[in-house]
Amino acid sequence: MTAPLLTEIDHVAIAVRDLEAAIAYYGDTFGATVAHRERIDSDGVEEALLKVADSYIQLLTPTSETSPVARYLEKNGEGIHHVGYRVDDCAAALRSVAEHGGRMIDQAPRPGSRGTTVAFVHPKGAFGTLIELVQE
Numbered sequence: 045m046t047a048p049l050l051t052e053i054d055h056v057a058i059a060v061r062d063l064e065a066a067i068a069y070y071g072d073t074f075g076a077t078v079a080h081r082e083r084i085d086s087d088g089v090e091e092a093l094l095k096v097a098d099s100y101i102q103l104l105t106p107t108s109e110t111s112p113v114a115r116y117l118e119k120n121g122e123g124i125h126h127v128g129y130r131v132d133d134c135a136a137a138l139r140s141v142a143e144h145g146g147r148m149i150d151q152a153p154r155p156g157s158r159g160t161t162v163a164f165v166h167p168k169g170a171f172g173t174l175i176e177l178v179q180e
């Protein structure tokens with residue numbers, strides 16, 4: 045193993061049913077403010093990023109009934125959906141996943157929110173956590 049591929053926690057993503065209520069909760073209770081909001085139609089989600097030091101809480105809500113986040117909420121209810129790790133090179137990190145027998149959801153890096161490049165790693169083979177690799 046050479047240099048670590050995961051350089052920082054980018055975000056912890058939390059699936060919620062009511063985005064406005066979740067934003068209000070974090071704002072009222074913890075003084076957290078929205079740094080970025082985006083609707084990503086290709087993923088069927090709307091997100092609000094709340095800054096915590098150099099990382100974010102990513103509040104995620106589905107924008108359609110067929111969205112993976114809608115299915116997640118139906119199955120598991122609200123809660124932690126995935127962890128986003130910063131990487132310098134998304135393709136290299138994804139290659140390492142494949143080389144170590146992991147299962148990828150994305151076979152190749154693709155555009156994420158905020159102009160990032162991302163890839164998701166399947167929770168099966170990753171100790172039950174959906175992992176997002178985030179390259180800025």
Ligand code: CO
Nearest residue numbers: 057102128176
């Ligand atoms: Co994410």
